[in-house]
Amino acid sequence: MAKHRLIFTLLVDKGTYVLSRNFRLQRVGDLKWIKEYYDFNAIAFSIDELIVLNVERGDKDIKSFGKNLELLTANCFMPVAAGGGIKSVEAAFKLFDAGADKIVINTSLVKDLELVRRLVKIFGGQSIIGSIDYKLCDDRQKVFIENGSIDTGWSVEGAVRNAADLGVGEIYLTSMDRDGTGQGYDLETLKRISAISSLPMIASGGVGRFDQLAEGIKYSKVQGVSTANLFNFIADGLTEARSYMRENGIDLAEWKASIQKDDTGAACHNASA
């Protein structure tokens, strides 16, 4: 069986990495900051997968996002997914060329079904993640698109079924109400949707502590758990989260803790380059 996944999501707005709270963005630092001060290359060795989302509002500059992605992931040796504002096959190619193994589609799942079908046909469903954002409006869960700014009126169930029908390979489900709050995932919704979805699901929105990551997998039965908070699991946080999850019976992949000069030659020297 394939293992469960601990996923880190980075949000980028015009070259700046941001924090998101209920989809309102707060600027944190640029590529230099994330690599040199945040020590992203070291953190990247604690995760199973990386997702990088272009959250620029309005028309997105895919080309400069792709350039940023390429520089960010030069020393990342795990699957990388990227998305945000993919409105054409060409835009998808740009992100794959920049090093993405998968792309993430959100707005087009609702507004351009034909594009999603074409992307699935060209790149294969296994390389397309359907991202669905929802929040509670008048006691009803509704799906939002365009960075959470437009209410589609769709239910989460309907949006997940639609994404599956279009042929995407997995679902990234974000609670906008929980996003950035640290209160934990919306476990009930995740559990309900994961029970009816035939696709692997990734939980997103609200996680702030190790036990909440573990709960997502144990209680809601999702395959992957994601955090997009730059500060909740800072420094060794994700390494510790992995250990905690493994100790709590979650089947995560394991790899060598460090690269010694003995086993990978010059790697040691280059690790911080």
Added chain:
Amino acid sequence: MISIVNYGMGNIKSIQNAIRYLGIVSRVIDSAEEILNSNKLILPGVGSFARAMENMRKMNILDALNGAVLKSGVPILGICLGMQLFAEIGDEDGPSEGLGWIAGRVRKFNTTSGLKVPHIGFNATFFSSNNRILFDGLDEHADFYFVHSYVLSCEHETDVSSWTEYGEKFASSVRRNNIFGTQFHPEKSQRNGLVVLKNFVSSRI
């Protein structure tokens, strides 16, 4: 010099990045002449078996590959589709002839178990008792990252250097003399994958 053969099937940037990270210089090549001037070859690849063979045929690099690998004994590492091409026959997009270096056939995953195909994600490998060179320094059951719908079904068990379980037991890596292949992506398998690449590129094979 380590040469990565680019025959138009998928992204090779992450393999280049991984080798650079190991502090080793590599180059990307696409001609018969360059293949014949290489000390070690890496054959990457994502996509369809039939199209990959067709691309190599059009590029006129098949004779050079056969010469380098079979006659001169140049070590080669096939990754994912690159490993599958070592087989005699591939079923993807209709049966087509492969490089024929490893006796066997590339066929679709057995799906009777109800597991989803493609097999995607990190999974454990069980090393064979011989042929451990690529896994030197790694613990038993090391995890690697997989994305594939087809498996290389080897005629001789001795060619299999590790097994992985996904609905069925399949060859997650192969080795025959100077010919090495991994069904998983070492360049996407965190430090375990870097160790495998390091073992291939820097050991005296």
